[in-house]
Amino acid sequence: MTRTGWRRRKTNEESPLAPTQALDRFLAGVERRAFLTARFALGNADDALDVVQDAMLQLVRSYANRGEQEWGPLFHTILQSRISDWRRRAKVRNRLRVWFGGKGEDDETDPLQNIADSHSPDPPAQLRDKQAMATLEAAIHKLPPRQQQAFMLRIWEGLDIAQTARAMKCSEGSVKTHYSRAVHNLRAHLEDHLE
Amino acid sequence: MMETEDKFLKAAKRVLEDAEKNLDAGTVARLRAARRAAIEQGLRRPARRHPGWLLPMGGFATAAIVFAVAGLLWFSAPNPNLLQANVSDIELLTAHENPEFFADLDFYDWLDSDSDAS
Numbered sequence: 323m324t325r326t327g328w329r330r331r332k333t334n335e336e337s338p339l340a341p342t343q344a345l346d347r348f349l350a351g352v353e354r355r356a357f358l359t360a361r362f363a364l365g366n367a368d369d370a371l372d373v374v375q376d377a378m379l380q381l382v383r384s385y386a387n388r389g390e391q392e393w394g395p396l397f398h399t400i401l402q403s404r405i406s407d408w409r410r411r412a413k414v415r416n417r418l419r420v421w422f423g424g425k426g427e428d429d430e431t432d433p434l435q436n437i438a439d440s441h442s443p444d445p446p447a448q449l450r451d452k453q454a455m456a457t458l459e460a461a462i463h464k465l466p467p468r469q470q471q472a473f474m475l476r477i478w479e480g481l482d483i484a485q486t487a488r489a490m491k492c493s494e495g496s497v498k499t500h501y502s503r504a505v506h507n508l509r510a511h512l513e514d515h516l517e
Numbered sequence: 518m519m520e521t522e523d524k525f526l527k528a529a530k531r532v533l534e535d536a537e538k539n540l541d542a543g544t545v546a547r548l549r550a551a552r553r554a555a556i557e558q559g560l561r562r563p564a565r566r567h568p569g570w571l572l573p574m575g576g577f578a579t580a581a582i583v584f585a586v587a588g589l590l591w592f593s594a595p596n597p598n599l600l601q602a603n604v605s606d607i608e609l610l611t612a613h614e615n616p617e618f619f620a621d622l623d624f625y626d627w628l629d630s631d632s633d634a635s
Contacts, residue, residue, distance in 0.1 A: 345556050353548045354537045367544065375551035382559025455536045458529060477526060478533050509525050 341386050348393050349378055356401055359474050362462045363405045364412075373408055377401040398479065398489040402471055409467060461511045468496075469504035476501050 353374060360370035377400045385396050462470055468490070475486045476497075486501075487494045612619075 342556055342560060345560075346552065349552045349555070350549075353552055354540055354545070357540070357544065357548055358533070358536055371544075371547055371551060374548065375555055378552055378555035379559050382555050386560060454532045458532050459536075477530055505522065505526070508529065509522070512525075512529070 344390055345382055345386060345393075348390060348397075349381075352394070352397060353378070355478060356397070359401065359478070360405055362459055362474065363467070363470055364408060365463050369408060373404045374401070377404045380404075395481075395485060395488060398475060398481070398485075399491070402475075402489055403491075405471075406467070457512060458508075461508055464511075465504055465507060468492075468500045469507065472497050472500035473504035473508070 360373045
């Protein structure tokens with residue numbers, strides 16, 4: 323290691339305050355989208371929160387010393403692999419539950435979802451927004467996982483094809499295919515709702 | 518066709534952005550707490566329980582014990598009684614005589630010495 327490199331590393335390790343503030347700012351900027359992305363994928367707010375916290379922890383633990391401009395793509399990649407891990411575990415859990423005669427996880431509904439929100443400044447507008455959101459969320463949740471990832475990363479996160487391919491760990495051609503199928507499927511389900 | 522697709526995608530993006538903006542206060546608070554916990558845990562260095570020199574010292578001590586045991590086993594002289602016992606066991610196992618013959622071996626020894634004397 324060069325003398326300058328050693329000095330730089332030494333400085334980073336000795337002043338944890340600067341990375342703390344930068345990390346806090348970065349994570350505060352991405353946490354809401356990350357949560358919604360995870361919720362669309364997993365269909366459950368609690369699991370989505372767990373997955374987002376795991377992804378945040380992994381980023382801080384492993385990449386806090388990397389440059390800030392690298393955190394975005396790294397965080398997307400970590401989040402997507404955490405979501406895939408969760409899905410895999412849920413599939414195994416569900417299979418075991420079915421074998422042992424229980425109900426599958428998909429059959430369960432969250433009773434909190436049926437309670438109306440009474441703190442609404444403009445009830446008709448909020449209801450319209452909520453309905454549009456619920457319809458879109460349900461349609462995205464029904465998409466196959468790879469199509470879902472491609473759609474969310476391209477449309478919402480604004481990543482280009484190369485960045486999306488890196489986050490999804492697949493080729494650019496696959497991203498194009500998944501994205502185009504996702505848009506086609508969503509339009510077939512939602513065109514009337516989102517006009 | 519492309520125009521309709523663009524319109525659809527813009528509408529979808531708007532719905533998603535509204536959802537992000539209007540996230541309920543409870544979820545926002547939980548996300549904030551999760552972020553702070555992640556930063557605190559992630560940047561915390563694992564506490565060093567032992568001084569640094571203890572690890573190589575422990576390694577040397579273990580190696581010395583292993584060498585001592587191996588040396589003791591290697592250089593210790595074989596036990597003659599043990600060897601003798603093993604040889605007699607092999608004789609018993611490979612003999613064609615009835616096992617009862619070996620049980621009465623003392624009697625045959627006496628008989629033999631008695632006939633020699635007479």
